[in-house]
């Protein structure tokens with residue numbers, strides 16, 4: 001007897017695909033996840049990219065959004081093998097004078113290291129951290145009538161500013177400005193764009209609220225814990241099952257696709273009404289990343305010793321320098337001195353490297369689909385704040401935007417956020433619709449980071465897509 005079709009099929013096992021499948025299974029629906037690659041997890045995968053015994057995360061490492069996520073944080077992932085490890089401090093931002101600005105868990109301690117800007121820092125982040133849970137619930141979802149309007153009204157005025165505007169208006173000194181700019185540069189927007197401050201505020205807030213932990217053993221452990229929990233609920237997962245067309249999927253099953261608009265167009269093509277197809281075709285992808293993974297024969301020799309206490313290090317110097325680098329990327333150029341995001345997870349998770357050795361990764365932003373090798377530019381930036389760094393490199397693995405996309409087709413042109421996250425496209429992703437997760441085709445949903453609230457390992461796109469699917473026929477019947 002052929003097996004009956006599941007109630008729902010999820011295509012793609014990234015954090016959003018797995019979150020969607022879990023929410024459906026928790027609601028009592030049978031669900032099957034189909035993953036094109038041989039390992040599951042999408043942006044939560046680990047592999048020995050350089051040498052045996054060196055575990056590298058191919059994409060995400062810092063799991064602050066997972067820990068802050070209103071959905072993921074309530075799942076029993078520790079029972080399924082997930083252990084989060086906190087670096088001594090979340091973030092360091094070295095400067096050319098040999099010092100480093102340190103973002104600590106405590107707003108107070110961070111503020112008191114910022115000299116004259118301490119008060120302004122306290123006034124900016126103190127109230128936000130007090131409201132963090134309510135604020136994250138508002139921000140990590142689709143646009144809707146706010147449940148906590150007062151909390152949003154405290155966040156909004158600062159969040160809609162550009163990073164440069166907010167930094168210059170709130171802070172006088174270069175230390176606080178640089179710290180803010182580094183967090184905002186995760187947005188992959190020009191730091192002069194309205195609302196480029198929002199990303200940085202949320203990331204810094206998450207560092208104060210829950211920390212910036214890493215999964216012991218690698219990001220893969222987070223994906224494995226989600227998968228294990230899903231299986232315990234009866235869900236099924238098949239790897240090496242790339243779906244090329246919706247016609248391959250059981251006709252009676254509701255379909256949730258952990259893919260971006262370009263792939264949705266390919267998979268669903270003629271089934272989608274022409275107007276919706278045209279709107280998907282206008283979806284904007286952002287710049288890409290160039291990433292380097294290193295196997296090192298010891299810790300990175302930071303000039304500022306405090307930088308060694310941080311899990312993440314933002315390299316790019318002063319706000320002005322970071323702003324210029326990011327502006328160049330949005331203009332299609334390759335900065336000579338790029339803004340570099342570096343993570344040194346093995347400092348705090350010794351399972352990632354053989355004894356006495358270390359791993360680290362770094363990436364910088366590059367124009368969409370760039371093929372330029374940025375290894376030299378990235379390593380020169382690290383060397384600037386950690387002289388002798390190159391001598392520690394035992395092996396390296398690099399990925400340009402094409403390789404990033406080859407490993408995961410969701411990273412179109414190297415864009416790791418599933419599309420530009422500016423004001424115009426933050427809540428209207430993939431298109432402006434009352435329920436952005438639904439498509440005009442009954443029973444067909446999109447659940448990737450190309451839906452609100454966008455990029456990052458929080459699973460909230462998947463969660464909201466599953467809720468939308470559960471409200472629709474045939475899952476209501």
Ligand SMILES: Cc1cc2nc3c(=O)[nH]c(=O)nc-3n(C[C@H](O)[C@H](O)[C@H](O)COP(=O)(O)OP(=O)(O)OC[C@H]3O[C@@H](n4cnc5c(N)ncnc54)[C@H](O)[C@@H]3O)c2cc1C
Nearest residue numbers: 012014015016036042043059060061062243448449456457
């Ligand atoms: C270098 C890098 C560093 C990052 N660092 C962080 C970080 O530290 N913290 C953080 O929160 N986020 C980080 N991110 C972003 C984060 O990884 C993504 O935002 C997140 O993984 C998006 O989840 P998703 O489920 O929407 O898609 P993905 O995780 O991209 O998963 C999509 C999955 O669908 C599969 N798939 C696609 N098409 C098909 C098909 N046709 N058939 C079958 N399967 C298919 C893919 O193989 C993939 O497994 C990083 C990303 C990168 C690339």
